Amino acid sequence: MSESDEYDVIVVGGGPAGENAAQYAVQGSDRTAAIVESELLGGECSYFACIPSKAMLRPLDVRAVAAHLGGLSGVPDVDVEGLLARRDSWVAQYDDAGQVSWAEGAGLTVVRGHGRLTGERTVAVGDRTLTAREAVVIATGSVGVIPPVLAGLAPWTSRDATGVREVPEHLVIVGGGVVSCEAARWMRALGSRVTLLVRGQGVLAPFEPFAGSLVLDALRADGIDVRLDTEVSAATRDAAEDTGLGRIHGGEVRLTLSSGERIEATELLVATGRRPATDGLGLEAVGLTADDLRGAPSGGSLPDWLHTVGDINAEAPLTHWGKYQARMVGARIAARAGHGTEPVAPAFVPVPQVVFTDPQVAAVGLTARQAEAAGRAFSTRDQELSSTTGAVLLRDDLVGSARLVVDDETDTLIGATFVGPEVGDLVHAATIAIVGQVPLDVLRHAVPSYPTSSEIWLRLLEG
Known part of the structure; x- marks a missing residue:
């Protein structure tokens, strides 16, 4: 039997980006949103990527610290079953009941099944036809190549x-x-x-x-x-x-x-590598191709009622970037419906990323190679992490380096890379400096605590 459902906003794809888009589009109002998801609500990150991988890697980080510090009597063995059990706990035994409970508590309707566009503001899910009064958001993520x-x-x-x-x-x-x-x-x-x-x-x-x-x-x-x-x-x-x-x-x-x-x-x-998950999405029904989804979430090739967030638009396949896009798109949809003001982003919003290897890699903004390719007038400032007491205290045989990429015309930061133990906690300061376009002569007055790895900022700015 066919059903017909009408919502203010329909989001196709229930990963972190889709969840955030739905939430930000209708929160604080009596408007309605549906999330269409064919697998587990919470998406790739929650069950098959970020969360399970970091659940397994964190104990290995602790083990590595024990192996590289004096004053301890031994290095813990890896408990294979325990490590996998920790992973299973973090992915809720691959059960999304908790995520569904959150969505329903936020006033969002979860629709199970594969969603495909069938026309302007319409999405088919099996025998059901969902209609959006305001907007449709595509957040179907990506698949491996x-x-x-x-x-x-x-x-x-x-x-x-x-x-x-x-x-x-x-x-x-x-x-x-x-x-x-x-x-x-x-x-x-x-x-x-x-x-x-x-x-x-x-x-x-x-x-x-x-x-x-x-x-x-x-x-x-x-x-x-x-x-x-x-x-x-x-x-x-x-x-x-x-x-x-x-x-x-x-x-x-x-x-x-x-x-x-x-x-x-x-x-x-x-x-x-991965590619946007556009198979069976029904783009042809609205005169679009997969290439039309690439780029900005509300790009010029899309009709004003259609938006993309997350991996599907191939900007940066990172959970936090998809969630940022989702917050912006959700707020934009809400503003156009008369709720709140439309958000305005700075000219340059950098993408941060942390790689949970040992040593960790944390980076944001442009590399030197990218700055050169962009024709920027820039300089780099490099320091070994071992130049700071706080970092050396983390490992007796510390290995690590850091680099700032500086725009010579504005004397502001446009990129930063840190490699070493726990450097994932250093990169957000660089992200703030880039977004805020903080001049280096002002950054020099941001005093790092002693003895912490943040001292590397002092060494880099003085270098």
Whole structure:
């Protein structure tokens, strides 16, 4: 039987970005919003990406600190079952009842099923037709890209790696980005022999070169076999099939590398990038293509009733960036309906990111390479993290570096990168400095506490 539902706002995709867009669009009013979700409410981040990976990585951070500080009597062993149980607790045993309860408490209606556009302000979910009086927001996220040479092997994706149930004896990871480097770390700790195949000349290529270099050294020191300038030219596997989240997907994996070398592995993880999840979205019904969704959440190619937030618009595939977009879009929808004022963003809003390797990498804004490509007149300021007492107190054999990228015309910060233990807590100060366009001669009066890693700011500004 067909149903018809009308809401002020319809959000297709119930990840963090979608949830925030719905909440900000109607909060404080009697207007209504529906969230359409075909899987778990809370999305990729909550169950298959950020949360489970960090739940497993944090105990490893503590273990690493114990291994690099004098005054302790031993290094804790990794409790494999305990680590996986901690992961399962953080993903609520892959049950979204808590998220649904939050949504309903916020006045949002959860509609289960796959949503597709069928016309202006209309979304079909099975036999139901949802109609939006004001706006539709697309927040369907992204999916992993599997190269054709590996497509028939039923390889692991990032979901399998974070949801690992059966620890493979030998895991080959294809890719040198954030997912690859973080997964290599926890899979090694769980007991896998890990081989990392990287097409380029280093890992974490989009970051400052020194960041990738320090992380590469650490991966190798941890016993991970990292092969650079390496691609898979041929691959086979017997009885390859997806047998469930985090379980072995078939027989032995046999790979032929671009060097001609052949290697065998128990399982294969492919982390070679992601693309916007536009399949079955019904864009053709409103005269759009997937390319039209790329760019700003309310970009010029979209009709005024349609918005995008999160990975779907390919701006930056990061949860916090999707949530920022969602807050802006939600507030904009509310303002156009007469609730509040339309938000205005600064000319340059930088994207921060933390990579939870050991050492951590934290960066925001432009790298030196990006500033040069943009034609900016800039200079860099570099310091070793060991120049600060507070950082050295964290590890007896501290390894780490920091860089500021400074616009020479305005004498303001346009980029920053920190590599070292716990540097994820340093990057927000740089984000504030960039957003606020704070001149360096003013930043010098922001006195860091002693002895903390924040002292690196003093060294960088004096350098």
